Amino acid sequence: MKVITWNVNSYNIRKSQILTLISEKSPDFLLLQETKTDKLEESPYRNLGYKVYHAGGKGRNGVAIISKREAEKLFIGFEAIGEEDPQAKERILGGKFGELYIFSIYVPNGSPVGSDYFFYKIQFIYKLREMLEKLFTPEDLIVLGGDFNVAPEPEDVYDPILLEGQICFNERERKAFKYLLEWGLYDALRVKYPNKKGVFTWWDYQFSAFKKNLGMRLDHLLITKPLSERLREIEVDLKTRGLPKPSDHAPVIADFLD
DNA sequence: ATGACTGGAGTTTCCAGA
Numbered sequence: 001m002k003v004i005t006w007n008v009n010s011y012n013i014r015k016s017q018i019l020t021l022i023s024e025k026s027p028d029f030l031l032l033q034e035t036k037t038d039k040l041e042e043s044p045y046r047n048l049g050y051k052v053y054h055a056g057g058k059g060r061n062g063v064a065i066i067s068k069r070e071a072e073k074l075f076i077g078f079e080a081i082g083e084e085d086p087q088a089k090e091r092i093l094g095g096k097f098g099e100l101y102i103f104s105i106y107v108p109n110g111s112p113v114g115s116d117y118f119f120y121k122i123q124f125i126y127k128l129r130e131m132l133e134k135l136f137t138p139e140d141l142i143v144l145g146g147d148f149n150v151a152p153e154p155e156d157v158y159d160p161i162l163l164e165g166q167i168c169f170n171e172r173e174r175k176a177f178k179y180l181l182e183w184g185l186y187d188a189l190r191v192k193y194p195n196k197k198g199v200f201t202w203w204d205y206q207f208s209a210f211k212k213n214l215g216m217r218l219d220h221l222l223i224t225k226p227l228s229e230r231l232r233e234i235e236v237d238l239k240t241r242g243l244p245k246p247s248d249h250a251p252v253i254a255d256f257l258d
Numbered sequence: 259a260t261g262a263c264t265g266g267a268g269t270t271t272c273c274a275g276a
Contacts, residue, residue, distance in 0.1 A: 009275080010265055034275085036266065059266045060274085109276055149276070168276055202276070205263035216276075248264075248275080 001256045002027040005104070005145035005219055006240075007202075007249035011035035011062070014247055015044075017240060021251060022048055028068050029097075031104035031145040035062030053095055061090035063104040063146070071095035075103070080131050088124070092131075101136065105146030111167040118167075121149070125176040129183050138184025144222040147202075147249065150177040152187065155197050156217035168216055186228040188221040188254050193234075201236055202249045210241060221254050230257040 004027040008014040011032070022030060022045070030050075040054035045066055055076050056062025065071070075094030078085055087108070094103035105128070110121030128144070136142055151169045154160035163169045181187065189199065200215025209215060221234065234254040241250035 013265070034265095109274075111274085111276065166276085204276070207263090208261075209263095218276075245264090 001029075001258055002253065003029045003031070003102070003143055003145060003221060003256070004237075004251050004253045005031040005033070005147075005221055006237075006251035007033040007106070007147040007219060007247060009034050009036070009247040009249065011037050011040055011064075013245065017243060017246075019044060019048075021237075021240060022050070022066070025253060027066075027253070029102050029143070029145075030066040031102070032064040032066065033062070033104060033106040033147045035064055036060055037062060040064055053093060055090055055093045057090045061087065061106060063091060063093045063106050065093055065095050065102060065104050067095065067097065067102070069097045071097060075101075075135070078127055078131060080135050081127065083127065088127075091124075092128075099141050101140060101142045103142075103144045103146070105144055105148065107147065107149045109149050109167065110173070113165065113167055113170060118172075122172055122176050125150070125173070125180055129180045132180075132183050132185075138224050139226065140224060141227055142185075142224045143227065144185060145220070145252075147219050148177065148222075149218050150174065151216045151218060152177050152220075155195070156200070158198075158200070158214045158216070163216075168218055181222065184224055185222040186225065188223050188228070188231055188234050189217070189236075189252070191223075191228050191231055191234075199236060200250075201252055203241065205248050210246075219249055219252050221252055223254075227256060231255075232257055
């Protein structure tokens with residue numbers, strides 16, 4: 001079973017790259033973030049044998065699940081914990097696929113540090129754990145994939161001294177992210193590569209950051225223990241980030257034993 | 259040339275992204 005998560009930074013601009021990724025990798029589940037549209041077409045994916053599930057707003061946010069299997073149930077926003085948060089409805093989309101639960105997540109950026117929006121981001125991460133507690137147990141087969149906008153450890157940014165305290169790499173965000181994991185999730189990349197340095201998923205469009213590998217690891221596949229035991233391989237798709245007119249994020253691709 | 263941000267909304271500029 002192959003699962004890919006990718007912040008595409010606009011569905012419309014990245015459409016052909018998305019179709020290429022599907023053709024080349026044939027994922028069982030493709031999780032998209034920042035579709036930045038309220039309408040996501042279905043026919044190109046139907047033709048390739050995929051179902052499309054999308055929750056998005058005009059010009060901003062937007063999460064999708066493109067799946068070979070049909071969802072038996074969908075989870076949108078924080079409805080499971082009784083929250084009527086309109087933003088969350090464009091940032092959280094989950095589906096039940098047999099015994100698997102797959103989520104596409106787009107955590108708010110939260111800039112600037114210390115602003116109301118920053119605290120909204122922190123709360124958002126705590127609420128994700130609350131949602132898991134309400135719906136599941138850590139023995140369930142769960143994938144939380146997406147752009148979490150948090151680099152969890154010093155190895156996950158190109159310069160931890162320079163970036164300490166900045167957005168996506170400060171104590172409050174790392175603490176919230178760790179608390180989410182402590183419910184019973186494993187950071188799939190670190191399951192396979194616990195100490196590997198220089199693995200990033202986002203590079204600024206400016207300053208030739210990708211060429212110099214000045215990036216951060218913000219996109220994650222968080223999985224429960226039974227899935228971590230089935231993790232075969234995981235990689236960041238640098239080729240897609242290197243294409244002309246790329247997203248600023250690279251896809252993260254994981255393969256599990258069936 | 260040792261280098262230059264992108265996308266969306268909606269208008270010719272601003273804002274968010276991270």
